Amino acid sequence: MKERHSGVDTHAKAMRVLLVEDSSLLRETIMDMLSDCSGLSFEGVALSQEEAITQLYQQPFDLLLVDIELAQGNGFEVIRATQQPNFPFPRPAYLILTNHAYPQYRQMANALGVEHFFDKSMDFDMAIETIEAQAAKFSA
Template sequence: MLRLAIVDDHRIVRAGFREMLADELGLRVEFEAASGEEALQKLREQPCDVLLLDLSLPGASGVDVLRAVRQRYAALKVLVLSGFPEERYALPMIRNGANGYLCKDCERDELIRAIRTVAQGRRYVSPRTAELLADELAGVSAALPHESLSERELQVFLRLAKGESVSGIADTLKLSVKTVSTYRSRLLEKLEVASNAELAAYALRHGLMVG
């Protein structure tokens, strides 16, 4: 029996996914969580095989949860189910440890295929994400600056873009203020911006605001 967890802050979305999976043999929803913190707490008590993870969550974002899962639960497969189109987050999330990326408006058959694919230890990419990867490999499209950010850089970037202070981010991510300041300087350089306001403008311009 394949054990699943659904992490999404909207009850109706969780119910929709649970209903889609209800009649599928060999799959069981082990638990649901409405926040990243709740998901990590439940994982300590109720192990599962595949985590269906939304990016936009209150408190700890999907990026934060992905990083924590990769540190603590190496065998757990993470399938990102997001309202954001593949062009925005699919490649960065897969590079940073997600086993697959799927839009929430997917069909039931595709969702089940994605779950079974990642459960077998393979990556799942939608046809659109595969096209993006192929274009990148062929040098057809230049990668956007944020697509090359590391997992930690992406975490800090999204929090700065939301207006969080360096000290606040340091507290949340259990880092020193100096370390977060270093990440900030690196982000300004990589994204070719000069201030937090420009970081926020970049995030808005590319549709990257989560949470």
Template sequence: MNDTINNDKTHCDLPLRVFLVEDSEEIRELMVENMEMIEGLKVTGVAESEEEALAQIQAMPFDILIVDIQLKKGNGINLLRNIADDKKFSDTLKIICSNNASEVFRRVGRQYGVNHFYDKTSEFPQLFALLQETVSRQECRGRA
């Protein structure tokens, strides 16, 4: 009998952790609900303001950061600017999901390390497809 079957579990078995910064309660709930349907993905934190997000992300590990531009207090661009040079977030997948889908915001987002930009008025399916694809192709990265 092989007793090592359960020893094949690796850090790949851990879900990818998402931190969501979105000020609209309705949109936040919709996004969390959809993300919870993706096996291998877990929303580990949410914030609705820049200050709240900055405080939480410094103390909470996560793999994916999804940010809206307009927040109740502050904005997502300032949040991204504040973490842009922090090596702690260098491997974090950064995504903007916002109504402000102009090329200016897309360019500024890229400047601060944003990997993907989605218009939340029309591109939710593409966002969730990206998250599903990311989970499907995740590598063992020794997350704890």
């Protein structure tokens, strides 16, 4: 997928994001809300676990923005794929944005080293702000 910035030099250092979300409405909302974030580039979008893992093994990403419950597979397995000995790139940062913010999922996320875990229904704006802050630190 091509970079989405507005008026930014595409050679500038931008945080490369893989968005793993099966809801087209949420994908578009997330990408639209972050479209003016100059330090961020959506380098990939995946709708399923398999599609996400394929992309993760094809190119490096700095941030993995993932939902837990996908139409096919789940976000935890996508994260685990980046922790395998044969993973060819540096491990990306992890941010989970989910409608399933159950305590057991938070515990699993912590065990996998997830830096940020947000509930879509309650923490959506905070998640967007966190991504913007991460991008700003990355490109500084």
